[in-house]
Amino acid sequence: MTLYKALAWGVYLGYSKIGLIGMDNTYPRNLYCDENNNVLNLETHAGKDDFVVDQSSLYPTMASALQELFLIFRDLERFPQRNIVNLDRYSLTDRFKKVEPQEFFDGC
Numbered sequence: 001m002t003l004y005k006a007l008a009w010g011v012y013l014g015y016s017k018i019g020l021i022g023m024d025n026t027y028p029r030n031l032y033c034d035e036n037n038n039v040l041n042l043e044t045h046a047g048k049d050d051f052v053v054d055q056s057s058l059y060p061t062m063a064s065a066l067q068e069l070f071l072i073f074r075d076l077e078r079f080p081q082r083n084i085v086n087l088d089r090y091s092l093t094d095r096f097k098k099v100e101p102q103e104f105f106d107g108c
Contacts, residue, residue, distance in 0.1 A: 001072060007079060019104040020096065021087040027069050028092065031055075031062070039065050 003023050010018045030042040039055045039062055059065035076095040086096040087104055 004075065011079065016083055017104070018084045019087045020084065021101070023086065023088065023091060023093050025072065025091065025093050031065055033062055
């Protein structure tokens with residue numbers, strides 16, 4: 001996750017406030033199986049049509065796919081919560097306090 005590297009860099013540089021946007025980690029919302037038990041992911045990106053990706057070669061079972069997602073969320077616990085907020089109130093990322101963007105920018 002490139003965003004984790006950027007976040008680590010911001011923490012290392014000692015920024016007094018870090019606001020995250022786009023760190024939605026919504027993979028679990030779009031993961032499902034078809035009638036043949038292939039693990040599929042619905043890719044949704046702004047400005048592009050949605051499309052389905054067969055993830056079966058990476059994750060032969062739903063359990064293996066969800067385990068990978070679990071580790072992504074678990075890695076967030078390595079980050080401090082102090083001075084980091086999530087500007088996306090509908091994000092599945094619950095490690096950081098969620099605030100409205102205006103509230104974050106008013107203090108800058």
